[in-house]
Amino acid sequence: MLHLHPLLFLLLLITPLTASQTPLNCTEPSRVCTSFLSLTPSPSQTLDIIMSMFDVLPNAVTVDPNYIFIKKNCSCTNSPVHNYLTNTTYTVRNSTGSVYDLVVDAYGGLAYVSKFSRPAVSGAVVSLQLFCGCSSGLWNYLMSYVVKDGDSVELLASRFGVSMDSIESVNGIVDPDNITVGALYYIPLNSVPGEPYPIKNNSLPAPAPSPSSDAIVAEGRNHKSDSDSKHWWIIGGLGVGLVLIIAVVALFVCLRPSVCFRDEHGNHLKDPENEQVSHKFHILRTSSFWCGSGRLCCKSNDWEQTIEESSDRHTNIPKVIGTDVFDVEKPVVFLYEEVFACTDGFSESNLLGHGTYGSVYYGLLREQEVAIKRMTATKTKEFIAEMKLLCKVHHTNLVELIGYAASDDELFLIYEYAQKGSLGSHLHDPQNKGHPTLSWIMRVQIALDTARGLEYIHEHTKPHYVHRDIKSSNILLDGAFKAKISDFGLAKLVGIPNDGEASTTRVVGTFGYLAPEYLRDGLATTKSDVYAFGVVLFELISGKEAITRTDAVVKKNSERRSLASIMLAALKHSPDSFSMSGLKDHIDPNLSDLFPHDCVFKMAMLAKQCVEDDPILRPDMKQVVISLSHILLSSVEWEATLAGNSQVFSGLVQGR
Numbered sequence: 001m002l003h004l005h006p007l008l009f010l011l012l013l014i015t016p017l018t019a020s021q022t023p024l025n026c027t028e029p030s031r032v033c034t035s036f037l038s039l040t041p042s043p044s045q046t047l048d049i050i051m052s053m054f055d056v057l058p059n060a061v062t063v064d065p066n067y068i069f070i071k072k073n074c075s076c077t078n079s080p081v082h083n084y085l086t087n088t089t090y091t092v093r094n095s096t097g098s099v100y101d102l103v104v105d106a107y108g109g110l111a112y113v114s115k116f117s118r119p120a121v122s123g124a125v126v127s128l129q130l131f132c133g134c135s136s137g138l139w140n141y142l143m144s145y146v147v148k149d150g151d152s153v154e155l156l157a158s159r160f161g162v163s164m165d166s167i168e169s170v171n172g173i174v175d176p177d178n179i180t181v182g183a184l185y186y187i188p189l190n191s192v193p194g195e196p197y198p199i200k201n202n203s204l205p206a207p208a209p210s211p212s213s214d215a216i217v218a219e220g221r222n223h224k225s226d227s228d229s230k231h232w233w234i235i236g237g238l239g240v241g242l243v244l245i246i247a248v249v250a251l252f253v254c255l256r257p258s259v260c261f262r263d264e265h266g267n268h269l270k271d272p273e274n275e276q277v278s279h280k281f282h283i284l285r286t287s288s289f290w291c292g293s294g295r296l297c298c299k300s301n302d303w304e305q306t307i308e309e310s311s312d313r314h315t316n317i318p319k320v321i322g323t324d325v326f327d328v329e330k331p332v333v334f335l336y337e338e339v340f341a342c343t344d345g346f347s348e349s350n351l352l353g354h355g356t357y358g359s360v361y362y363g364l365l366r367e368q369e370v371a372i373k374r375m376t377a378t379k380t381k382e383f384i385a386e387m388k389l390l391c392k393v394h395h396t397n398l399v400e401l402i403g404y405a406a407s408d409d410e411l412f413l414i415y416e417y418a419q420k421g422s423l424g425s426h427l428h429d430p431q432n433k434g435h436p437t438l439s440w441i442m443r444v445q446i447a448l449d450t451a452r453g454l455e456y457i458h459e460h461t462k463p464h465y466v467h468r469d470i471k472s473s474n475i476l477l478d479g480a481f482k483a484k485i486s487d488f489g490l491a492k493l494v495g496i497p498n499d500g501e502a503s504t505t506r507v508v509g510t511f512g513y514l515a516p517e518y519l520r521d522g523l524a525t526t527k528s529d530v531y532a533f534g535v536v537l538f539e540l541i542s543g544k545e546a547i548t549r550t551d552a553v554v555k556k557n558s559e560r561r562s563l564a565s566i567m568l569a570a571l572k573h574s575p576d577s578f579s580m581s582g583l584k585d586h587i588d589p590n591l592s593d594l595f596p597h598d599c600v601f602k603m604a605m606l607a608k609q610c611v612e613d614d615p616i617l618r619p620d621m622k623q624v625v626i627s628l629s630h631i632l633l634s635s636v637e638w639e640a641t642l643a644g645n646s647q648v649f650s651g652l653v654q655g656r
Contacts, residue, residue: 023083024142025084026083026084027082029078029082031075031076033074033075033141035132035144036070037130038143038193039067040067047197053088054070057460061197062193063194063198064194069192071192072088072132073086074132085129085132087630089128090107090125091123091125092120092121092124095121097120098118098120099119099120100113101120109146109184110146131184139189140190141190142170142187143160143193146182146183146184147183153176156187162187162188164176331403333404334403336405336407338366339365339405342364343363343372350363355487355489358376359373369419370414370417371414371415371418373412373415374412375412377411379489382489382490386489393465395452396484397449399416400415401414421435421476423475423540424472431590444540445483446477448629448632449483454529455622458494459620463493465488465491466491466524468508468509468529469487469490470533490509507522509532512545512562512564513531513536514531514532515527515532516613527620530620530624534607535610535611537607538567538604538611539563541567541586541600541603542563544566544588546563566586567608570583571604574604577598577601578597596634596635599631602627602631603628606628
């Protein structure tokens with residue numbers, strides 16, 4: 001008897017619920033518009049969680065004192081009927097209750113879901129559709145809004161600056177005095193709601209609390225005498241003054257030179273006899289890092305690391321790094337002795353692999369798993385380039401830099417640890433490396449994760465960056481198989497040559513992934529990264545390496561060719577998903593024919609567009625993200641049709 005893994009049900013597309021909340025009908029299947037969704041956040045829903053829930057970036061989030069508003073592209077779907085919906089994914093964050101309950105609780109009625117009682121499994125990813133709408137032309141936007149207790153059409157009209165007639169017209173309201181709490185309504189808007197999200201603060205606005213009965217009673221009590229009020233003011237003033245005096249004295253003691261030592265390099269070190277330092281550190285939501293003593297070592301935006309603060313765990317910092325390397329924030333500095341000890345002296349058993357500019361080791365540093373890149377001191381330029389970029393750029397699909405260390409002749413970069421290793425190790429001969437086969441759904445999700453990371457550095461950072469070394473071995477997978485782009489040593493600003501390069505025609509990167517114009521002219525652009533990403537897509541489909549041997553009857557007659565050229569030749573004999581005999585010969589046999597043919601064909605055609613010889617004909621990463629989102633949705637729909645009749649639901653799916 002076949003027993004299905006619980007995550008089978010978490011990866012099924014949630015199908016529509018026959019209920020009063022139904023999506024708006026549409027008549028133009030190709031229409032896409034900008035829409036907004038209104039959410040009253042819970043205290044636990046930080047900006048990072050909101051962005052993950054709605055698959056958006058910070059600039060798509062606006063706020064007012066009681067709500068947050070999320071901007072999403074809304075499209076007219078064509079199955080089973082024409083409705084306005086927008087896609088997203090939801091990551092289950094705990095294993096309590098059912099998926100349905102968690103989704104309803106998180107989205108507050110904005111999700112188009114069906115009720116089923118499958119248990120939640122932490123880390124699983126659920127594909128969802130959210131209610132949205134496109135205006136018929138009378139208004140600029142429609143906003144999805146779930147009615148709260150106490151709401152009325154008049155109140156909504158006043159709150160969002162629109163007329164009652166417009167709300168009644170859009171929603172077909174007959175009796176404006178009788179609207180249902182929990183029902184979904186569409187608010188017509190002519191301008192973007194709310195204000196831009198304040199990036200310096202990562203907590204979302206909580207609804208203003210209603211005054212309690214005790215507070216109301218207390219507010220009405222005026223029997224206190226003026227003398228009592230003055231008495232308490234005096235005590236309060238003395239208390240504040242005393243606290244300030246203690247703070248000043250404590251600050252003076254902390255900054256006294258006598259409590260510090262200098263090492264042989266002139267660096268400040270704490271007196272170990274006077275203070276016991278905890279060596280724990282934490283990766284915070286705000287990408288900040290804290291020294292063991294509790295003082296801030298690295299803080300984004302409005303904080304800066306000072307020499308005194310960095311002295312908490314100081315080390316041999318190369319003079320070439322200087323103090324002006326970091327524009328926004330500075331990483332934690334670790335002692336070389338710590339790095340040496342946590343890798344067991346850089347033992348072979350801790351070696352994870354070899355990167356472009358150094359070896360990577362596993363370590364347990366201050367009770368947290370890390371990956372440590374070990375570089376020679378001659379690679380200072382690449383070392384600084386990677387630190388500068390990763391100190392400014394933070395995204396869930398980019399590997400996070402924790403800190404660095406240095407010795408007299410070596411440099412070390414310390415990153416978050418990706419438990420599942422590189423994508424390449426899972427694609428190329430995975431059985432011999434002890435890895436199970438990646439399912440088709442996993443491959444599409446990994447492609448989408450990677451595309452989002454690339455889109456972020458291409459479009460949403462200031463300045464924009466080109467990675468220049470996108471390849472399957474530089475795409476790492478965390479414990480939940482979420483993809484993270486790594487190895488930014490070759491990254492450069494868009495249109496600006498790297499510091500120290502004598503010529504813009506210097507070609508760097510990995511053969512098999514290099515765009516033809518980059519090989520020819522040496523000029524790296526975002527479209528160069530798009531080409532390399534197209535090769536990764538071909539790897540995900542075929543399971544082959546970027547440079548691979550062609551099949552031959554006699555092994556010595558086989559030749560090494562680029563995977564792109566092999567797959568492009570196969571596509572010439574595959575006009576559509578129903579006649580893809582040429583392509584089917586190059587699909588990874590480890591998939592055991594457990595894949596939707598139309599989705600594989602669509603991904604292959606997307607890869608073909610990415611590796612066009614003319615960079616102008618290649619899509620940008622924003623377009624690639626949209627295409628992969630559609631492919632993922634179609635793939636999940638295909639998987640849902642299999643129900644329990646397929647082996648596609650393997651244990652590997654756990655965590656996504």
